[in-house]
Amino acid sequence: MRLLRLTGLASALVLLTLAQAPRAAEETDRVTGLELDGDWQLVRANCTECHSALLITQNSGSRGVWQIRIATMRNTHGMESLDAEVEERILDYLAEHYGQRQASRRPPLPAHLLPENPYPPL
Numbered sequence: 001m002r003l004l005r006l007t008g009l010a011s012a013l014v015l016l017t018l019a020q021a022p023r024a025a026e027e028t029d030r031v032t033g034l035e036l037d038g039d040w041q042l043v044r045a046n047c048t049e050c051h052s053a054l055l056i057t058q059n060s061g062s063r064g065v066w067q068i069r070i071a072t073m074r075n076t077h078g079m080e081s082l083d084a085e086v087e088e089r090i091l092d093y094l095a096e097h098y099g100q101r102q103a104s105r106r107p108p109l110p111a112h113l114l115p116e117n118p119y120p121p122l
């Protein structure tokens with residue numbers, strides 16, 4: 001009886017924790033890897049015909065940068081023009097989920113930590 005009550009309490013705690021867990025910021029589509037939010041399906045439908053969505057998810061940029069990339073798809077890579085409203089919604093999605101990231105490389109070492117340059121200056 002006591003064990004039953006404990007199990008019940010444990011399940012209640014698990015359920016409570018699950019219910020309160022904040023929605024993972026980056027729930028992603030299992031197939032494309034696109035973040036599952038807003039108009040992600042428009043991106044899947046219009047942007048994964050020629051290449052993997054990885055080209056999108058590994059990139060980042062402001063809305064303007066994404067606009068240039070979409071223009072490149074159209075002008076250089078033969079993508080059909082998108083309906084203006086669809087393009088706007090895709091841009092909103094991309095700018096929100098794949099916006100400009102901070103540089104991920106570490107800053108260069110200061111000169112005093114570098115080995116001496118063995119080559120004469122040019």
Ligand code: HEC
Pocket residue numbers: 046047048049050051055056059069070073077078079080090
């Ligand atoms: C008609 C084919 C086609 C469609 C549709 C298409 N792309 Fe591309 N995309 C390409 C090609 C070709 C490349 C170059 C691939 C390479 O370099 O290996 C490319 C490359 C890219 C890159 C990488 C470019 C870079 O600067 O590194 C991004 C980002 C990209 N596409 C985004 C998109 C988005 C967003 C859409 C939808 C709006 C889209 N693509 C739809 C053909 C397409």
